[in-house]
Amino acid sequence: MESPIETEKPKNTTIINLGPTHPATHGIFQNIIELDGEKIVHAEPTVGYIHRAFEKLAEHRPFYQITPITDRLNYCSAPINNIGWHLTVEKLLGLKTPKRVDYMRVIIMELARIADHIICNSIIGVDTGAFTGFLYVFQWREHIYEIYEEICGGRLTTNIGRIGGFERDFTEVAIQKIHKLLKEFPKTLDEFEKLFNRNRIFMDRTIGAGSISAERALNYGFTGPNLRAAGVDYDVRAMNPYSSYQDFNFEIPIGTNGDCYDRFMVRNEEMKQSLRIIQQAMDNLPEGSYHVDVPDIYLPPKEEVYNNMEALIYHFKIIMGEIPVPVGEVYQCVEGGNGEVGYYLISDGGRTPYRLHFRRPCFIYYQAYPEMVKGALLSDAVVTMSSMNLIAGEMDA
Amino acid sequence: MPAIPTEIIEEKLKARFPESILQSVMHDIHTLVVDKNKILEIIKYLYEEETLGFRFLTTLCGLHFPKQTGAEIGAMYQLHNLETNTRIRLKAFMPVEKPEIDSVTPVFSSANWQERETYDFFGIIFKGHPNLKRILNLDTMEVFPLRKEYPLQENTRKDKDDKWFGR
Numbered sequence: 350m351e352s353p354i355e356t357e358k359p360k361n362t363t364i365i366n367l368g369p370t371h372p373a374t375h376g377i378f379q380n381i382i383e384l385d386g387e388k389i390v391h392a393e394p395t396v397g398y399i400h401r402a403f404e405k406l407a408e409h410r411p412f413y414q415i416t417p418i419t420d421r422l423n424y425c426s427a428p429i430n431n432i433g434w435h436l437t438v439e440k441l442l443g444l445k446t447p448k449r450v451d452y453m454r455v456i457i458m459e460l461a462r463i464a465d466h467i468i469c470n471s472i473i474g475v476d477t478g479a480f481t482g483f484l485y486v487f488q489w490r491e492h493i494y495e496i497y498e499e500i501c502g503g504r505l506t507t508n509i510g511r512i513g514g515f516e517r518d519f520t521e522v523a524i525q526k527i528h529k530l531l532k533e534f535p536k537t538l539d540e541f542e543k544l545f546n547r548n549r550i551f552m553d554r555t556i557g558a559g560s561i562s563a564e565r566a567l568n569y570g571f572t573g574p575n576l577r578a579a580g581v582d583y584d585v586r587a588m589n590p591y592s593s594y595q596d597f598n599f600e601i602p603i604g605t606n607g608d609c610y611d612r613f614m615v616r617n618e619e620m621k622q623s624l625r626i627i628q629q630a631m632d633n634l635p636e637g638s639y640h641v642d643v644p645d646i647y648l649p650p651k652e653e654v655y656n657n658m659e660a661l662i663y664h665f666k667i668i669m670g671e672i673p674v675p676v677g678e679v680y681q682c683v684e685g686g687n688g689e690v691g692y693y694l695i696s697d698g699g700r701t702p703y704r705l706h707f708r709r710p711c712f713i714y715y716q717a718y719p720e721m722v723k724g725a726l727l728s729d730a731v732v733t734m735s736s737m738n739l740i741a742g743e744m745d746a
Numbered sequence: 747m748p749a750i751p752t753e754i755i756e757e758k759l760k761a762r763f764p765e766s767i768l769q770s771v772m773h774d775i776h777t778l779v780v781d782k783n784k785i786l787e788i789i790k791y792l793y794e795e796e797t798l799g800f801r802f803l804t805t806l807c808g809l810h811f812p813k814q815t816g817a818e819i820g821a822m823y824q825l826h827n828l829e830t831n832t833r834i835r836l837k838a839f840m841p842v843e844k845p846e847i848d849s850v851t852p853v854f855s856s857a858n859w860q861e862r863e864t865y866d867f868f869g870i871i872f873k874g875h876p877n878l879k880r881i882l883n884l885d886t887m888e889v890f891p892l893r894k895e896y897p898l899q900e901n902t903r904k905d906k907d908d909k910w911f912g913r
Contacts, residue, residue, distance in 0.1 A: 570856030
């Protein structure tokens with residue numbers, strides 16, 4: 350009879366499943382990890398658990414109905430995706446938005462970036478065993494969600510704005526809340542940084558964990574804070590300015606090692622730069638209209654729809670998706686919370702896109718994960734995963 | 747550094763691959779339609795040539811134009827030169843009966859999952875890909891759902907009875 354206790358094995362490795370739903374994965378990610386003791390020999394990620402066929406759906410919807418789909422890509426920074434999509438359609442239509450719209454969009458996008466980085470950075474803290482920082486900054490995420498709510502009514506999936514502008518101007522409450530954030534959030538951020546930046550335990554856990562060289566990061570298609578942490582200063586806001594980003598002064602923080610600590614630090618610094626941009630935009634917010642004045646594309650006010658035949662016709666046509674769209678092909682990219690979010694749109698002049706492809710940054714850079722954790726400890730793999738700012742919704746489309 | 751002028755890119759490519767550059771148009775970004783048999787060589791050339799240096803693969807996706815007989819399925823590659831901020835888009839078309847093209851994974855590691863995704867949705871076989879299997883859909887799926895003939899409400903499922911809802 351064979352002994353139940355195996356004493357000798359030619360290859361003594363263990364295979365474990367990290368995920369699909371595991372508290373350390375923050376979403377539905379599965380990693381089949383082969384361990385030698387506590388060292389990772391090989392990791393194989395599986396994605397696609399929440400695939401919702403967005404590209405196919407988009408081929409059957411009018412342009413304005415695609416905005417709610419983009420919410421559900423990166424749901425931690427939904428407004429950036431919404432506005433990116435509006436910019437794509439505006440590029441196709443050749444619309445020029447008023448300066449006020451551009452500045453309002455910049456404010457909202459930077460708020461969304463702060464909300465995104467708050468989540469990512471505080472979750473790195475949670476995964477390294479420091480829960481406090483998470484609670485310190487999360488009240489400000491809630492505050493940002495209140496600002497969204499004041500502007501568009503939504504919180505997580507915002508569906509913010511319209512093609513050509515916004516539904517309504519910033520209210521007085523929204524402006525007050527933004528000022529409050531500008532005044533008080535830096536203090537919380539300082540506290541947060543004091544907890545982490547020079548914390549011995551945190552530094553030991555993150556420095557050198559999950560590092561990647563600039564060359565490999567570029568080859569793997571990294572964008573956003575992850576690429577900048579590796580030392581490449583590529584930022585869409587600076588390189589291909591959209592929505593009047595050229596009007597603002599800001600710096601692009603970069604790291605050197607491309608490890609978890611650098612990614613954390615780059616995000617913290619980016620939050621400060623975002624605050625700087627919001628401050629400038631609030632100070633110089635131009636007067637003017639909060640939408641384009643193109644009746645073919647932008648919905649007329651409701652009172653006019655009820656009292657004016659022409660407005661009723663436009664309202665009906667726009668809601669049915671009958672807007673004058675040219676035949677064309679455009680690519681528009683914006684700097685999302687975790688990288689370059691791109692929209693590749695082919696239009697055949699119909700009421701729906703002929704083909705729409707989303708460039709989803711974390712889908713592209715997550716494939717570097719096996720290389721980044723090879724030879725590391727299992728606990729490093731968890732920190733690496735949370736520091737990459739992976740959003741399951743974006744990855745699986 | 748200023749962007750590389752489109753004429754120079756085109757000139758260089760035409761000198762190196764005289765018969766493989768089929769079409770060159772401006773669709774927001776400089777777009778080149780190229781021979782699908784030469785795609786890997788062209789991308790390698792764009793990557794390695796000192797003055798071009800397209801070393802970043804922004805995105806890669808599939809296309810389907812059922813009316814283009816003999817060239818129904820397409821693959822789109824978008825490259826970026828980060829030093830001069832020049833973008834370029836390459837397209838290669840192939841017949842729907844034999845949708846095969848060389849994989850660009852030897853040049854770009856980031857093409858790995860993107861090519862798997864394109865295979866998953868359009869059925870393009872990337873020759874030389876290290877692990878060409880479905881990524882977002884079920885492994886048992888037999889159709890390629892982003893092709894135009896595939897309806898949004900698909901008919902292969904038996905567990906849905908929508909007749910009471912007017913569908």
